[in-house]
Amino acid sequence: MSRPNPVIKDTLLDAAETIAARDGVARLTFDAVAAEAGVSKGGVLHYFTTKDQLIEGMVKRTATRWRDYFKAAYDNEPEGPGRMTRGLLKSCFTDAQTWTEALRRAFGSVFAALAHNPALIEPMREAYTEFYHYVEQDGLPPGVAESVTTAMDGLWFYWVLRLRPVNQGDLDRMRGALELTLDDALKSVAQAAA
Amino acid sequence: MSRPNPVIKDTLLDAAETIAARDGVARLTFDAVAAEAGVSKGGVLHYFTTKDQLIEGMVKRTATRWRDYFKAAYDNEPEGPGRMTRGLLKSCFTDAQTWTEALRRAFGSVFAALAHNPALIEPMREAYTEFYHYVEQDGLPPGVAESVTTAMDGLWFYWVLRLRPVNQGDLDRMRGALELTLDDALKSVAQAAA
């Protein structure tokens, strides 16, 4: 094998995420990552020669996962107006069990980036730019897709930042209201087309 | 004066926010705060004896401001269903110029807390708990007040985290859609009362 083992890289990124989430980003050090992953510091530095690289790795992986996630939500949804909005509402706003600790941990990489070097969130920003592209062109009246998806993401941020607990009831109530908004918008689109 | 000068404390907190926002939370050190505020390190330590205290001070101040903000938005709004929702929509979703760098900086304190010691965001969580109390009891159909306010806060998070630029057009479009949702909800409340 001539290139660094990607499996080990993932293990190291997992360890980094765990530390950032559990102990705070300030304690995200090479030593800590090594200990958490069960390797030596030299081992970590072999794959990520600087801390910027480590954090960039975390952010890139999370950004890729987020991109894959919303694209899958889009692809699995039937065509027509509100496809992105419908897809997201269905895939992440039905079951609170999908809001796992792993997901929360993953988003910690953004905070790590913000703390260490704000420029490193760029990959995440790009993923969001792409996401917003879908949202803008979702074929709903102005602002509707933005509002519904941003409400979902807002709740997600509350949860990730631990500013609010999120339970199944919260999800159900908000989904009910958002689906109503969405249905009204879809009707008005259909009406305008007629 | 027998108690520490609160004006100087505010100056130090301002300096801390500036550093956190400009250089990243990792560079938020006593030395840096001292230099930014134009005092000595000893001077900073006189007012905040540990870093936890410094960050707690930042979070508490921001939490208090947020609390004052949404309470003012509530108080300035005529009574009736959706008072909190209407107030917030009016006060922070009409003019993009109210989304100042100072506000963004202030929220950096939450990231500082999350990075250094996650437990320190508690004052902010309490402010949000209180906010959510208003939202829950806003007298709108289930989930509507939550959805509208969370959409607003979601955009706010995008902006603070620099995941998306936010301009006047974004604000206007979303406000249009959210006001429509709100009006429909108000109508249905009025209808149910009749």
Added chain:
DNA sequence: ATGCGTAAACCGTCCAGACGGTCTGGATCA
């Protein structure tokens, strides 16, 4: 008014430890 005592405000230095990163050495493969 003046001098004095005391306490708070603030400064600047010091240190132990932790940090990011370098480097050397050994193991394990091809």
Added chain:
DNA sequence: TGATCCAGACCGTCTGGACGGTTTACGCAT
């Protein structure tokens, strides 16, 4: 034998915090 992988000792720097010293502000007796 050479290249890759990884271990871990090591180094210079920076950090949080302690600490002792100095200045300022103020109450109070004279």
